[in-house]
Amino acid sequence: MKFQRFAAMLAVLALIAAACGGTADDTTPPDDSSVTTTAAPVDAGQTDGESTLDVVKNRGTLRCGVSGSAVAFSETQPDGSVTGFDADFCRALAAAVLGDANAIEFRALTAQERFDALSSGEIDVLMRNTTWTQSRDTEVGMDFAPTTYYDGQQLMGRSEQFSASSTLADVDGAILCTNAGTTTEKNITEGAQVAGATIQLETVETFPEAMEKFKAGTCDLVTTDGSGLVGNKATAVRDGEITEDEWVIFPTAPISKEPLGPVYRQNDSTWADVVNWTVYATIIADEKGITQANVEEMMEVDPEAARLFGGEGELQTAMGLDAEAFLNVIKQVGSYTDIYNRNLNPVGLFREGSFNAPFNQGGLIYAPPAR
Amino acid sequence: MSDDTFVVHTEEAELPPEPPPHGPMVWARTNLFSSVTNTILSVVFGGITLLFFWNMVGFIIGEDRRWDAVTANMRLLMVQAYPQEQSVRIWLSLAIILVLAMATLAVWGAGTRLSRYAVGTTLMTAGAFLSFLSLIATLHLVLDSRTAVWGLGGLVVGLVLAGVGYQMRQGEESKVPQIPSLMVTAVALAVPIAAFWVIQVPTPILGGGQELAPVALSTKLPLTILYLIAVVSYLVADRTIGEQERFRGPLVALWVLSFPVIVMVILRDPIIPYDLVTSTYLPIGAAFAIVGAVVMWFVADPTKKEAGLGVGALIFVLFLLSWAISVVMVVRILLLMGALFALSAPTFAGEQRARLRYAGVWFVSVVLVTYFVVLVVAESSIRSESGSFLGGLMLTFPLAIAGMALSFPLGVLLALGRTSTMPIFRLLSTAYIEVVRGVPLITWLLVAFVLLPFFLPPGVGIQGVVRAIFAVAFFSAAYLAENIRGGLQSIGKGQYEAAKALGMTTVQMTVFITLPQALRAVIPALVGQVIALFKDTSLVTIVGLFDFLHIARAVIPNQSQPFNFIGVLREPLLFAALVYWIITFSMSRASLRLERKLGLGER
CATH class of the missing domain: 3.40.190.10 (Periplasmic binding protein-like II)
Structure with a gap:
């Protein structure tokens, strides 16, 4: 009798465990075709050879960590969409990798959890006005893309x-x-x-x-x-x-000094190159006066623009991107100036005279040449 | 000598007793100014209250108030990024909940009858309060025609209400309960519904400034339809299935089913991967259902007592082994379920009918679990940039409901474990309760979000909302367990002894004697815990979920385009406070009614 009662008790407890276990398993991110093939690597610091670039391409959407409540950088709109300077760089990256600036999922992160969300693979890139510091670059296990906004x-x-x-x-x-x-x-x-x-x-x-x-x-x-x-x-x-x-x-x-820019997991050079050159592409476009409106005409005039935004495009294909990756960025999102003016001018922030002016106008925004 | 000799008969003794003096002056004298101390206290606190309302009303109707920040973001506050063209799914979910709720009210006969006197008192109080606020508002306003009309209108309506209430209180027969309480509620709710069609709300204008505009049709029309659905479905349910006990079971089952159906099917709208279903899930599910049913039928034979345990142990080993190989998750879930079913088979063993029923339960469970896994695996057709289809108040509610639903059984088990005579259960429950209760909820949330990904096996990810649900549920269970333990301890020793004397087993005693009494005794504490859990859900903002409060507090004051609400913090916060208050106050009222119905505090 005693034994039976114990067994019954055990069964009830185990049922509870099953209920919990079952639900936990059921919560694998819904976009995976099979529960066993969840894409998120647990610690991409030690990726088993698979770059975040492949993960993003397989998934078909970019998961971008933002704040969701930072004026002009990532604001949540009354309809729930996310806009802002950081959000636009997320879109630029999605346009470069996936060819569609809207193939994106924003994850709203708090300052406390942002790096854990990145290192656990929940997000592919962090654009949450994060200051580049020595400790974050080294011991926290992050790498930093070129600064997109110099704040202080x-x-x-x-x-x-x-x-x-x-x-x-x-x-x-x-x-x-x-x-x-x-x-x-x-x-x-x-x-x-x-x-x-x-x-x-x-x-x-x-x-x-x-x-x-x-x-x-x-x-x-x-x-x-x-x-x-x-x-x-x-x-x-x-x-x-x-x-x-x-x-x-x-x-x-x-x-x-508050240099703000994209952040990704360290030791993933393929992905790092993609993020870095997406930022550089917007800056180079800006230096050459290329905007969303005139990019196709400028490609015929300027050889560097032709290399960067299409033509043969072997520089892009070597990175694992489409030849037209950066053309998509400029056409769908815009150059650095487009992004800056669209989001930051309305709140009274202007490039002229700030650190964020182009390098040839006394600012710090500079990109290496594309060739 | 009779007693009559000493009784003096006078004229006065024949008259009915003099009614005690009444009227506002008498009331004030006895209640507010009965002594010097009371007079001073009344004046001081009356003054403070008056000042509070004066400033409060002044704040709400102030010229530079940005109430448009609330109205423009109403959808964000309610459902965050849920796509507008799909919002019919939300209305449908609400309609289902309302119909179920109305059927429940009818079947349980939840409505009581109120006396005219009680309704009149409420009306008088509400009317007087409305007049009071309107008077303050009118005094505040520069008497421009538009606002003065609203202020004076409120004053008149309030006075009329108070007058009607006063009239209703007259006469002796007014104290007889005769008005159905649900009708009163329905009429009271009709007022805000009707108001949606009349009032104008502050709306932001592109490029700055705000104007008064009618409530959007996409808000007021569905709300009105929902109201009508609720009224009609109650009337229909009351006439067809009203107060019939045999409908109670099915209704509870419908409630339990409604939550996953609403969240996973209606709101999430999964795109079922049919090729994957036919190639993987259907064969696996069918195999488990059929083979398992035969096994369960076999082990539920009382003459083969140990067989179930042996088979269960074997399946459990298989389950453990399944983690070593690459296999679809549903196989592991079903294996675990099979082990549990086999292990508990001796408990439910019986003659032919019981065995068939046990196999049937297994079959249905497999079908349901497989279906649910397919739902989860399927991609959602709701494309929302925020990555989650739940947000705002539509996140707060599922969080609270799922948290409550999970934590209640867990809490009961923990309470039973802690009062158990078996040391292992007592120790485990005590350890769980003390550990979980000893750490703040925020910490558990951070653990669930920051640490959990590193503990889970590679390839298993859990969505943020679900992690939050588990953190909230496990936390709340520890508190519930202590509340319920309190109830268990309040039961007299005689109850246990009587149950034992009747030859009841421990399980029977717990299920039929002690637990029902314990739960009944702690209803106020349980409701307190529900309300606390509901408000605690606002802490999920710390892990980046956009719940109702986070949107009011951090998102709206950071919007610069297309409308500029930078720094607009006070209005959304006040609105959030009001919404939280309405919800928790309704919960507390409902629980009071439940207590009265169960006769709590009368025995």
Whole structure:
């Protein structure tokens, strides 16, 4: 009797386990034709010879990690689609690899989980305004594509207290608001220490909350990447909340360097080349004045453009792409300027005079030659 | 000498007792100003309340409020990226749920009757509150014609409501319960439905600014149709299957089936890979179903008690071996299921009928499991850029429902395990409860998302939403287990002894005597846990799922194009709070009704 009861109990427990096990198995990503052939390698740091390029081609869609809630970089629209500067580079990559800028799945990632999502193979590439740092490049096991946007942390205050020429030494005694969990917090603490200023730091969860506090006067200063500050100020001006010079952004030279660009798993050169040259293709197109509108005419005039955007295209086929891969990028998404202006001009960010101007106009955006 | 001698008969004694003095002044004097301390407290807290509402209403109707951020993003908040041209699938799902809910209400006879007095009281309170808010709003507004009409309109409607309520409370017969409560609910719900056709909502204009525009037809028409479906299906169900116990079983089965069908079939719309089905799943499923049925029929023979255990162990070894070779996952699932069925066969063994039934259950289970695996393997035709077809409130609800459905049986088992006399179960349950409960839910979510991919065998991936469901369910089960254990401990020793005296086995005692009483006793705690779980789902934002709150809090304030909502945070947050409150308040009301129905607190 005892034994029977025990067996029955065991069976019930095992049934529960089965229910759980069954469901867990059932949750293999739905786009795989068979459950045993899930494409995602568990740790692509040690890929068994298969490049992410092949994985993406077999799957037919690119999985791109974005933020989903970063003004002008990756915004979720009222209809659920994702737009923005980062999102457009995702589309450019999808156009290069798959020939279709819409063959894409965006994965919204938080700052905490982004690198794990990449190293576990859940996403193919990370374009989530991620700063290129030494530790991320080395110990975290990431590789970085060329920087697509040079940002830098700045501060914003009211013009009664600060001016555009203020420095970190002037913020002594001020209450400063920022969002927690990013390098922003660390940068300002270190910077103020070096400048010999004491600040009172108030951290909140998201940047809009920091702005709320700044507007309410709870804090004298807010700090985040310059692009974010410019965007928030432009909005406040447009909504008539403030006049153009009520808020000032300083110091002129940002207190930190924030080179933002695509990130992929390390030790996957085939995939790295594809991502890098997709970015370079948009930059080269920009240098030559090629845009979405005139790319086909320019190909006939310019030999480098002819090499990069088609013609014989053996440079692309050698990379494992179609000969017309980069033509698709320009035609479906656009050149660097197209992408930049479309997404960043509306929030008050312009290329002229910034680090993101072309290298021959004093900026840092530069690409090696295509030949 | 009789007692009458000492009783003085007077005229007054014959009269009915004087009704206690009533009226607003009396009420205020006895309740608010009965002493100096009370007067001070009333004035202070009344002032604070007034100030709160004054500022609150002022905030809501403020000139520069961006309520258009909420209305423009309503679809995002509700269903995130679900394609609009497919939204009929969502309405269909809601219709199915509503019809089931109405049938349930009818079959269980859930409606009670309310007295005119009670309804009148509610109307009076609501009307007075509406007038109060409208008055504040009117005072706030610069009296331009448009807004003043709305403010004064609210005031008048509120006063009329209060007056109607007052009239309903008159007379002695008003205290007799005679109005069906469901009719009251239906009428109350008709008000917002009708309002959708009348009101205008702030809508953003391309290029800046906002205007008042009617609610989109694609919102108000389906909602109205759903409302009518609900009313009609209740009336039909009440007349046809109303309060018949034999429909309860099938209804529960329909509810259980409805969740996978709605999520996996209707919302996900799988493209069934027919060639794969005919080449792989159909043969595998058929083989398992037929061969397995014969085996189950064989082992469910009470004279071959040990056979089931032996066969079960053998199949389990096969299951373990299957991981060494490359085989379709469904084979492994079915092998595991077969092992469990064979192992539990002695429990269900019986004469010919029982054996046939056991084989039949196996057959149906195989068909269902294989079908479900096919559904999962099939690609979804819903193309959404966000990679998941669930999002917004449509993520919050499935998360909460699936989390609850999984955690409840697990919680019951854990509670039984922890109160068990067998040390191994007690130890395992206690360890589970203490470990899971000792770590914050956020941590479990991060474990499920960040660590799990490294623990799973290569080639097995689990979708984000499912990981979140499991994290939430396993976490909630630990709390439920403790609640239920509390209930189990509240049962008197006499109940156990009586059950034993009747010769009941432990299982019978648990299923028929102790568990029902324990669950009934802890309904308030269970509902508290459900509400907590519902709100806890908002934590999935930490792992990048776009739930309702995350959209309100992080997505909307970061939109710059085509409408500029950068930094618009307060309005979406207030809206989110309202929605959460409405949902949890309804849950709490429903549970109160359930408690009353079960006579909780009366025994």
